[in-house]
Amino acid sequence: MASKASRWASNDDEDDAAAAAKIKKEKEEKKKRLKAEKARQQLQLEAERQAAQQPQAQQPQSQDDDRDRPMKRRRLSPEQPNPPTPAATSSDSSKLLRFESGAFGRSRDVEEYDKLNDIEEGAYGFVARARHVSSGRIVALKRLKLDAKARGGLPVTGLREIQILKDCRHRNVVQLREVVTSRLENIFLVLEFVEHDLKSILEDMPEPFLASEIKTLLLQLASGVAYLHDHWILHRDLKTSNLLLNNRGQLKIADFGMARYVGDPPPQLTQLVVTLWYRAPELLLGASRYGQAIDMWSVGCIFGELLTREPLLQGKNEVDELSKIFALCGIPTDESWPGFRRLPNAKGLRLPPKTGGGGGGGGSQIRAKFPLLTAAGVELLGGLLALDPEKRPTAKQVLEHEYFKQDPRPKQEAMFPTFPSKAGQEKRRRRNDTPNAPVRGQQVKELGAVDFSGIFAGREAEERGGGFSLRMV
Amino acid sequence: MAHMTNPLATPDQLCALRHSPNSLPSELADLVFFQTQCLTQAAGLLLQLPQSVTAQANVILARYWLVEGLMSYEFSDVSAATIFLVSKVSSSPRRPRDVCNVYAYLLSPSSTFLRPPSSPPPVNNPKDYYLSESAFHRFHSRILNLESRILYALGFDTHVSLPHPLAITYLQALDFLGTPKQRISQSVLRYLNTALLSPQMLYLTSQPNALAVAAIYSAAKDTGAKMPESEWWEVFDVDREELGFLVVGMRSVQGYMDKLREEIPVDGRGKRGLLWRKDVQQEMARRGLEISIPNNNNNSTKSGDAEDEMMRLMDEKVARMEEYD
Numbered sequence: 040m041a042s043k044a045s046r047w048a049s050n051d052d053e054d055d056a057a058a059a060a061k062i063k064k065e066k067e068e069k070k071k072r073l074k075a076e077k078a079r080q081q082l083q084l085e086a087e088r089q090a091a092q093q094p095q096a097q098q099p100q101s102q103d104d105d106r107d108r109p110m111k112r113r114r115l116s117p118e119q120p121n122p123p124t125p126a127a128t129s130s131d132s133s134k135l136l137r138f139e140s141g142a143f144g145r146s147r148d149v150e151e152y153d154k155l156n157d158i159e160e161g162a163y164g165f166v167a168r169a170r171h172v173s174s175g176r177i178v179a180l181k182r183l184k185l186d187a188k189a190r191g192g193l194p195v196t197g198l199r200e201i202q203i204l205k206d207c208r209h210r211n212v213v214q215l216r217e218v219v220t221s222r223l224e225n226i227f228l229v230l231e232f233v234e235h236d237l238k239s240i241l242e243d244m245p246e247p248f249l250a251s252e253i254k255t256l257l258l259q260l261a262s263g264v265a266y267l268h269d270h271w272i273l274h275r276d277l278k279t280s281n282l283l284l285n286n287r288g289q290l291k292i293a294d295f296g297m298a299r300y301v302g303d304p305p306p307q308l309t310q311l312v313v314t315l316w317y318r319a320p321e322l323l324l325g326a327s328r329y330g331q332a333i334d335m336w337s338v339g340c341i342f343g344e345l346l347t348r349e350p351l352l353q354g355k356n357e358v359d360e361l362s363k364i365f366a367l368c369g370i371p372t373d374e375s376w377p378g379f380r381r382l383p384n385a386k387g388l389r390l391p392p393k394t395g396g397g398g399g400g401g402g403s404q405i406r407a408k409f410p411l412l413t414a415a416g417v418e419l420l421g422g423l424l425a426l427d428p429e430k431r432p433t434a435k436q437v438l439e440h441e442y443f444k445q446d447p448r449p450k451q452e453a454m455f456p457t458f459p460s461k462a463g464q465e466k467r468r469r470r471n472d473t474p475n476a477p478v479r480g481q482q483v484k485e486l487g488a489v490d491f492s493g494i495f496a497g498r499e500a501e502e503r504g505g506g507f508s509l510r511m512v
Numbered sequence: 513m514a515h516m517t518n519p520l521a522t523p524d525q526l527c528a529l530r531h532s533p534n535s536l537p538s539e540l541a542d543l544v545f546f547q548t549q550c551l552t553q554a555a556g557l558l559l560q561l562p563q564s565v566t567a568q569a570n571v572i573l574a575r576y577w578l579v580e581g582l583m584s585y586e587f588s589d590v591s592a593a594t595i596f597l598v599s600k601v602s603s604s605p606r607r608p609r610d611v612c613n614v615y616a617y618l619l620s621p622s623s624t625f626l627r628p629p630s631s632p633p634p635v636n637n638p639k640d641y642y643l644s645e646s647a648f649h650r651f652h653s654r655i656l657n658l659e660s661r662i663l664y665a666l667g668f669d670t671h672v673s674l675p676h677p678l679a680i681t682y683l684q685a686l687d688f689l690g691t692p693k694q695r696i697s698q699s700v701l702r703y704l705n706t707a708l709l710s711p712q713m714l715y716l717t718s719q720p721n722a723l724a725v726a727a728i729y730s731a732a733k734d735t736g737a738k739m740p741e742s743e744w745w746e747v748f749d750v751d752r753e754e755l756g757f758l759v760v761g762m763r764s765v766q767g768y769m770d771k772l773r774e775e776i777p778v779d780g781r782g783k784r785g786l787l788w789r790k791d792v793q794q795e796m797a798r799r800g801l802e803i804s805i806p807n808n809n810n811n812s813t814k815s816g817d818a819e820d821e822m823m824r825l826m827d828e829k830v831a832r833m834e835e836y837d
Contacts, residue, residue: 135749135750136749138721139517140518140519140520141519142525143521143575143667143669144579144667145666146665146668190608191608192597192655192656192660193660193663198600198663198670201670205668205669205671206515217667218667218668220664223660
């Protein structure tokens, strides 16, 4: 237990608890607002129905209404001192839903940010940590790789990434703040800075995540993926190095360089997507029409990786990957995956002869490979790694899965252990060191007024949970 | 909500377009806007793009002009660049060569584009619109340059929500007002497509739900369909005032444009319109006015900005190298 305590011994905990409490409060307020909105809409519908029932009685009155009704159309000339904001109009107009909308204008210059340090160089550009000069906010700047000689103009992958991230707003999807340029030669995505990526945490952590922590991570991943799929977005490159984790235990899906909008039925798409180790069998077999299930396969691979701290299916090439998949998940049969033989690359596939009936030697090895996983966990992992894409659960079904309802329950995000951030250039503390002085000065300042009741609620749980020593504020 | 809303023009942006010191007289600006949007539509047809893509290009073009001004680049170049850009991020991308060929044809005397309907049909002369390798290279470079310029001007936000699908959904909710489905739907879509061409920039001042309701209202008036007697537009979150404004705006495009066009003389190529910036200059001279063709954005709010200055120098250089022949 004592060795576990060091996982917690971090000076960030107060901040995290406070931040979590704040977020929780905001969320509750938002829920309330949404409820009020809904109620208002319902009232409106009710009123409409009544109006429709007695049009004659309503007619003269509605004309009266019109005369003193305030002007609600957007003013189009700037002469009026205060063009009405959406908030103002919605308060005096009774019942119409006003859509909040942004404006459009020029990109700002990258000079508004001070570069602090490089984070990494990926296939689609390099990423640096930077500070917004005027606000002091820390961000990640991702430079799009541009090929000046390319006669196709800006790369479509970069444009898609910008377009998709601009449309997304979810707590488990990394937030794009703006796009800045430097003399039109370089284009930078200004993303929220997140301290870690899951891959380096898994590589560096002395012991694997607890079952409760894995559940929290997986739930967040599934909730982000559910949001994307709900909005007709395929990520197409889910892997641990594209999943970010902040010091408050929040997971964020990043790197949308492969992502794209799709329709239903899915359009013809390229099979050259998803990093090999996370690539679904139907892609390896050359399917050109695929869907959300390919992301769910990657989620399954990530699940396995969280359990063992090692990528689950490390194939050396496409063929090796496929054989590793079959070794783990079983040999596909016409029952387990109807129609797989019709896929383009399945023709050259020579499968080992089946011994006896079904199951037997050709069956799934997932149970054997993860002896410590509960039955519900095996059921979920096996479902995500089903060879037949039709049989994989959707992200929404994952969220509802029994695995997350069983003990140990998913750990609260605020209770997550913290790690030294490679991206933020923090050194790994030795495990028995006394905690260092707070590093993240800016963030403390930003907190302002917080609801302290939340902290203490968290504290009590913390005390009961691990028997950790509490530091006084 | 992002997929149902659009970023809208600010009052300052709308005002600057008409009242900044370097702006065109409003009839000329209106005509240029209308024509260039028609050019985009014609190119979309020849490129066999879905109307959803071409319509988005129309909206992106209008937004761009609002930020950078009408005269900053050659009209047809901006049109071609928006089509290229929007098709690229859509599911029906078009090759630069195809885009360039289509514009070369539309701008040539051989096409019927901008030709008064009364005049005899043009003689098809392929030499008019043959694009040599070097001419293609120059056109292509201008498009690529403008592509970045447009993205920069719009803060890289290429999101456009169109009202068309909403309008059909609303029609279904209204049970097609008791009229044959196809007839009223077509009429509604026509109004929405015409509104794309309106120099009032209706797509930049109203959200898709309002445009959809206004188109349904107009179509219902035309076909004599019976609308609900209550204030049904409020169910779709549109108030009476905005509806009235949009209905007038949508119904007036055709008449207003016909009137403006009549005042422009037919040029040597048999076309009536303001195809190039120098046509605008000539027309201004004819009216005793003067305007210089800027080689930069003429937005005066950010004067002295180092980057703008830099862009200006670069653009001047490009323009000198790539004069039209």
